[in-house]
Amino acid sequence: MTQTTANPVTTSQTPGAAQPLLNVRKLNKMFGGLRAVNDFDMTIYPGELVGLIGPNGAGKTTCFNMISGLYTPTSGEIMLYGQNIAGLDPYEVTQMGVGRTFQNIRLFPNLSVLDNVRIAYHPHAGYSMIDAILRNKRYAAMERELTEKAQDFLAIFKLERIQDELAMNLPYGEQRRVEIARALASNPRLLLLDEPAAGMNPAEIVTLMELIHFVRDRFNLTILLIEHQMRFVMGICERITVMDFGEVIARGTPKEIQANPRVVEAYLGKGATHAA
Amino acid sequence: MELDPFSLLISIVKIAVVMAWVYGLLRVMGHASKWVKIGGVIALFAVVQIAILFPLNSPILNNFDTGLLFQACTITMVSLGLNLIYGFNGQFSLGQWGFYGIGAYTAADITYRWTNGDAGGLLVAGIGVVLIGLVILGLNRVLSRFRGLPVLSAFTLYLIGVAIAGAVAFFVGASLSPLLASLFGTSDVPGILRGDLAVQVVFVLSVLIAGAFAAEVAFLFGLPVLTLGSDYFGIATLGFTIVVNTLMVNSDTILPFPEMKGGRGMVGIPQVTTWFYAFVFLLGVVVVMRNVMHSSTGRAILSVREDETASKAMGINIANYKLLAFVTGSLFAGIGGGVYAHYIGFLSPGTFDFILGFNPLIIVVFGGLGSMTGTIVAGFFWMFFLEGMLRVLLGQLGTEAPTWRYVLYPITLLLMMLVRPKGLLGSVEWGFLKPRAVPRRETNQAANGLAGIAPVVK
Numbered sequence: 001m002t003q004t005t006a007n008p009v010t011t012s013q014t015p016g017a018a019q020p021l022l023n024v025r026k027l028n029k030m031f032g033g034l035r036a037v038n039d040f041d042m043t044i045y046p047g048e049l050v051g052l053i054g055p056n057g058a059g060k061t062t063c064f065n066m067i068s069g070l071y072t073p074t075s076g077e078i079m080l081y082g083q084n085i086a087g088l089d090p091y092e093v094t095q096m097g098v099g100r101t102f103q104n105i106r107l108f109p110n111l112s113v114l115d116n117v118r119i120a121y122h123p124h125a126g127y128s129m130i131d132a133i134l135r136n137k138r139y140a141a142m143e144r145e146l147t148e149k150a151q152d153f154l155a156i157f158k159l160e161r162i163q164d165e166l167a168m169n170l171p172y173g174e175q176r177r178v179e180i181a182r183a184l185a186s187n188p189r190l191l192l193l194d195e196p197a198a199g200m201n202p203a204e205i206v207t208l209m210e211l212i213h214f215v216r217d218r219f220n221l222t223i224l225l226i227e228h229q230m231r232f233v234m235g236i237c238e239r240i241t242v243m244d245f246g247e248v249i250a251r252g253t254p255k256e257i258q259a260n261p262r263v264v265e266a267y268l269g270k271g272a273t274h275a276a
Numbered sequence: 277m278e279l280d281p282f283s284l285l286i287s288i289v290k291i292a293v294v295m296a297w298v299y300g301l302l303r304v305m306g307h308a309s310k311w312v313k314i315g316g317v318i319a320l321f322a323v324v325q326i327a328i329l330f331p332l333n334s335p336i337l338n339n340f341d342t343g344l345l346f347q348a349c350t351i352t353m354v355s356l357g358l359n360l361i362y363g364f365n366g367q368f369s370l371g372q373w374g375f376y377g378i379g380a381y382t383a384a385d386i387t388y389r390w391t392n393g394d395a396g397g398l399l400v401a402g403i404g405v406v407l408i409g410l411v412i413l414g415l416n417r418v419l420s421r422f423r424g425l426p427v428l429s430a431f432t433l434y435l436i437g438v439a440i441a442g443a444v445a446f447f448v449g450a451s452l453s454p455l456l457a458s459l460f461g462t463s464d465v466p467g468i469l470r471g472d473l474a475v476q477v478v479f480v481l482s483v484l485i486a487g488a489f490a491a492e493v494a495f496l497f498g499l500p501v502l503t504l505g506s507d508y509f510g511i512a513t514l515g516f517t518i519v520v521n522t523l524m525v526n527s528d529t530i531l532p533f534p535e536m537k538g539g540r541g542m543v544g545i546p547q548v549t550t551w552f553y554a555f556v557f558l559l560g561v562v563v564v565m566r567n568v569m570h571s572s573t574g575r576a577i578l579s580v581r582e583d584e585t586a587s588k589a590m591g592i593n594i595a596n597y598k599l600l601a602f603v604t605g606s607l608f609a610g611i612g613g614g615v616y617a618h619y620i621g622f623l624s625p626g627t628f629d630f631i632l633g634f635n636p637l638i639i640v641v642f643g644g645l646g647s648m649t650g651t652i653v654a655g656f657f658w659m660f661f662l663e664g665m666l667r668v669l670l671g672q673l674g675t676e677a678p679t680w681r682y683v684l685y686p687i688t689l690l691l692m693m694l695v696r697p698k699g700l701l702g703s704v705e706w707g708f709l710k711p712r713a714v715p716r717r718e719t720n721q722a723a724n725g726l727a728g729i730a731p732v733v734k
Contacts, residue, residue, distance in 0.1 A: 108582035132571030
């Protein structure tokens with residue numbers, strides 16, 4: 001389905017000028033008696049690149065899972081362009097323009113790289129199963145268009161040479177790239193990256209940073225990412241939100257965050273500020 | 277009694293010829309030229325047809341071999357359906373045999389009644405299947421607007437809708453059928469509807485109705501049950517097969533179908549399945565399955581097997597695709613059942629016992645999960661090896677000896693799984709079933725600028 005609506009994203013870098021793309025208010029998630037996320041608030045404006053950091057178990061991935069629909073929030077609102085998406089099914093959230101990658105890579109292991117990306121086009125395939133069974137012109141045209149688009153994506157990520165390889169046979173770095181390509185192919189306005197740099201060496205991280213900058217500018221994206229590698233987060237994010245024990249403990253620019261005593265304390269323990 | 281080495285050789289040659297025939301068929305169907313394709317398929321069909329008919333007194337393929345061939349076709353249809361559910365969509369199902377049985381009995385009842393001068397079976401089943409189909413599609417459209425509707429509520433609504441549609445179909449069909457009675461004539465003075473042509477047409481319709489009916493039952497059953505995790509789903513579908521079998525055994529007592537004769541088995545079904553019908557229905561199933569699997573829908577079905585969470589994150593409504601695969605797989609089973617029912621003209625509930633329901637599962641695993649070619653090859657091989665070769669050869673050793681085939685064939689399976697754990701063909705596909713290779717895009721296009729690419733965000 002080729003919709004020709006103008007993209008409402010204005011690449012304004014000044015928070016407050018535009019309507020927020022994502023506005024999360026008082027988000028809570030309880031697992032039984034455990035409060036995994038407590039009154040999480042976050043506002044992201046179109047075109048921003050925002051980081052979400054915090055020690056292990058702080059509730060970052062839980063927040064991601066709620067935004068992408070995998071978890072239903074216990075309470076709270078997730079407004080995407082002014083529309084509440086809390087509690088929608090993941091496939092609906094994706095179709096509304098939220099793409100994501102996973103902390104532990106979740107490719108379709110026994111499918112080719114090309115098929116991995118082509119699957120992301122399925123909601124917009126433009127032909128039905130009946131067209132496929134009859135193998136009519138619509139099928140042929142749409143399938144060709146979809147395949148070419150997928151191959152363009154592979155080319156952007158320099159994966160076109162391995163389009164026929166099974167995803168499970170790829171080295172780690174390439175699997176990450178395929179996953180990002182796949183997420184982008186689902187046509188998101190907001191891209192959620194869960195630890196994109198995990199397991200990468202410093203050289204690969206530099207490449208990844210360039211790649212993320214590139215896709216943001218190229219596709220007019222807004223990006224929210226979780227990451228542990230401080231070099232990476234501080235180098236790429238414009239704003240950072242820090243979580244600990246399910247609560248937001250700090251927000252600000254990378255510089256402000258680095259100087260924030262509560263953040264240092266959360267990462268290094270009490271007394272670290274004095275020692276430093 | 278002794279083993280005749282000559283008949284061993286004959287059996288092996290037979291299996292080899294059948295395998296070569298299957299390979300040839302898939303290759304020819306995959307040929308680029310339309311005329312080679314059509315001509316080749318007709319030629320391969322004709323070769324078998326000639327072998328069935330000539331020489332007149334002792335044809336190359338005797339009745340026994342022909343029977344094997346028909347059964348191979350039906351079991352392959354059933355197994356292809358199961359491969360769609362289990363191999364491609366990852367839902368372990370033991371219900372396939374139940375849908376096979378439903379298809380067989382539905383089709384048999386329609387043609388049985390018809391040849392006995394009663395059009396009611398065809399009318400009720402035909403109208404019922406269409407009405408129920410429309411109700412399901414209509415309700416599906418309406419219910420998709422309601423968010424967060426619990427599955428069981430949806431199921432209840434579907435059930436009510438289907439019951440109403442069924443009742444309407446019954447009354448309409450039953451009141452229309454006497455109007456046709458005069459056209460049937462009596463058994464002494466047969467009317468036009470008792471003619472050969474009419475029976476052939478009714479047979480084809482009955483097979484299609486049987487498939488559609490099995491698919492509709494699969495929809496109603498699958499809607500709540502597919503929400504279960506895979507192992508629990510397997511158990512539930514096993515239960516389904518047992519329920520269907522029990523209903524068959526008691527079809528004349530607790531169900532209003534005296535002509536099915538319960539556990540004694542249904543006799544008097546017109547034997548209209550010919551090689552032509554077996555071949556055409558098999559071909560139809562293969563073509564539909566391949567066209568679905570090589571499309572975006574097929575990729576969505578595969579993605580559910582590969583990783584449900586990632587599939588959801590790609591915007592795929594996985595519940596719908598599980599249901600779609602389950603319903604389509606059951607459609608194939610129902611069609612297979614309809615073809616089977618009209619081959620020997622006798623249906624026994626024993627055929628549809630759940631223990632035998634493992635046969636398609638064995639074929640699917642033997643051929644390779646997720647390989648259509650594997651299932652087709654394994655379906656034909658299984659039939660000709662187990663029934664064609666082992667039974668014949670062991671039969672020469674003594675009257676009870678054929679029982680040994682159930683020892684020999686599990687051992688064969690075991691050895692095969694040890695040697696080739698991914699199945700006979702793994703995920704290899706032949707000719708027609710091979711996905712068309714996608715040529716790589718020119719690399720310089722990528723190099724000379726990412727800017728050259730059409731924007732994706734529209």
